[in-house]
Amino acid sequence: MSERHTALRSMHDLGLAAWFGGSLMGALGVNGAAAQVNDSTQRLPVASAGWARWTPVNAAAIGAHLAGAVGELVTESPRMTAQSGVAKTSAVKTALTVGALAVTGYSRLLGMRLQKAGGPPVEGATEPSYQTPANVASSQRQLKMLQWAIPALTGALVVVTAYMGEQQKPGQVFRGMLGRAGGLMAAPKAMGKVAGMATAKRQMAMSGR
Numbered sequence: 001m002s003e004r005h006t007a008l009r010s011m012h013d014l015g016l017a018a019w020f021g022g023s024l025m026g027a028l029g030v031n032g033a034a035a036q037v038n039d040s041t042q043r044l045p046v047a048s049a050g051w052a053r054w055t056p057v058n059a060a061a062i063g064a065h066l067a068g069a070v071g072e073l074v075t076e077s078p079r080m081t082a083q084s085g086v087a088k089t090s091a092v093k094t095a096l097t098v099g100a101l102a103v104t105g106y107s108r109l110l111g112m113r114l115q116k117a118g119g120p121p122v123e124g125a126t127e128p129s130y131q132t133p134a135n136v137a138s139s140q141r142q143l144k145m146l147q148w149a150i151p152a153l154t155g156a157l158v159v160v161t162a163y164m165g166e167q168q169k170p171g172q173v174f175r176g177m178l179g180r181a182g183g184l185m186a187a188p189k190a191m192g193k194v195a196g197m198a199t200a201k202r203q204m205a206m207s208g209r
Helices: 006-034 043-075 077-082 086-116 134-167 170-207
Strands: none
Touching (some): 006 043, 006 134, 043 077, 043 086
């Protein structure tokens, strides 16, 4: 636990930063700028081109983040069992990561559908107009919600990561280990009480016969 893992932490943090920042900039910058294009039939192609250029970088960032996250999970596994609260926080982080991956993947699938749609008239990258084909409009409406879900989930990951960093402070580690030790010591006592209650019930049942 005292060893340094600078490479893993760097991959984890830089990858997550690019994932969060890129998704937020795309929703505000790429999609927002595309809506300003005068020709309504060029708004969707402009946004699609911007997202297509970012996709390989985003994929590399996500890959780096996942590699760093798995590496940290392995190196910190002893602390997960020894320090109270670490396992729960890791479970929350894993759930957020899976959710962010699912939303990112589905958003890219919708983006590819819109890219193949060509240049239908739209109000913006995620806003259809009354002239927009129904299938394109449906994908746009879904993307309008998902474009904010990705930075929300990855932003939550940033917060959880910061909290896990606080858990690594010596004082937090010491208190967490004491809490885990106290829980382990309390378990046999609780089991003893349950066993004692069961024995008492059996004795009462036998005496009542």
